[in-house]
Amino acid sequence: MNIEQLEHVAEVARAGALTKAAEHLHVSASAVSQSISKLEQELGVQIFTRNRQGTVLTADGKNIMKKVDNVLAAIGELKEEANRCTDTLGGELKIGIIPGPINLLIDMVSAYKSDYPNVKVEIHEMGPVKIIEGVENNELDIGLILTSETFGVQHHELVAEELMEGRMVAGVHEHSPLAAFDQLSPQQLIGETFVLYNDDYIKQFAHDTLSPYGPIDILFTTNNTEAIKRAVQSGVAVTLGMDYSFRTRAPYTNQPIIPVEIEGAGSEPLHLAWIRRKDKVPSRRVKEFVKRVRREL
Known part of the structure; x- marks a missing residue:
């Protein structure tokens, strides 16, 4: 044996x-x-x-x-x-993350690498289904995804630990008339053209929130976040996403997209959480990284 x-x-x-x-x-x-x-x-x-x-x-x-x-x-x-015992930390740390929050991790990864230069960090930006599959198949050490009350039932082999709560918002161009509002109603948004990330939750949210007020005008859906940013920043469309997806930090600010709350959005609490296999003890690489993320977020 x-x-x-x-x-x-x-x-x-x-x-x-x-x-x-x-x-x-x-x-x-x-x-x-x-x-x-x-x-x-x-x-x-x-x-x-x-x-x-x-x-x-x-x-x-x-x-x-x-x-x-x-x-x-x-x-x-x-x-x-x-x-x-040897007081060294090396090897690989493979992280899967949904589009959006990656801009929050730039400084954290940089500081982590300064402390542990022998760790090779790989960040893979992908949809939640791929992240879950990657963690389940041991192709990723951890994943950062949106979770809800139903997550534990659907994926009993995984453990989800919440990092921060978020909410769905509309992302609009900084000079759009919509940017002047603190909150937008579905009736205000239904007349807009949308570009959406190709994610089941976002598409379902758009349908549940907006379709009761009329047909949704979707210019395109894509997994290319840069294409979505360009479409919004050019003023041709509005997008939907989690509020922290639109946070920017100097010196990365460049034609920011303005997040605006949506009236009555989200009856079920959503959280950015890190997931891992239930039967796999987190490595020290993972523990140190998550500790830093918790502290910063």
Whole structure:
């Protein structure tokens, strides 16, 4: 029995299929299959049932999986303790983040790198579904996404810890007549042309908030945040997003987009939260980064 075999068992249990697990582990499906078969032979227990629908844990396999999770978590803690003993921090920190809040992290990442120059930080800006998949598949260490009361039910393998509360606002050009208002009604917004980030929550919010007052004029939806900024800053459209997405700090301020509250927006509280796998002990790299984010936000 070795650590690699335990990692293979854990990944197949999560993925539900040998081929999918092999892709996440960057090895061949046959190598994963042989690894698990040898472990089953050594233990004298069948861990998985293999069929056309996928690879499913047996009753014995479910009990073994609990022990496997505990062992892998203990190994993670051991590695972190070794890092503390040598007082060095290195390796990679891979973060997935929804578009918008990344402008809040620039100074934090810079300070983090000053303290821990041996850590290679990768920030991947993507939609929430991709971030969740990345964390679940161990391709990302942590993710920063919007969460709500329903998150825990839908993604029971993940833990979400709130960092800050936010609300949906309209983003308008600084010289737009709408920028003079402290709050905009859906009736005022329905006559505007919109550019929206291609995100299910934003699109659903636009539909629920505005469609009762008439058809929504959407110029385009895109995952390119720069295209959205240019459209708003040129005055041809209005956008929707979380309030902190429009915060800017000197010296980065350049033709800012003005956030304006929307009357009656958001019945369910939304939070920017960091997510991680429930069965994975956060590394010291993650803990130090999140500690800094909490302090700054």
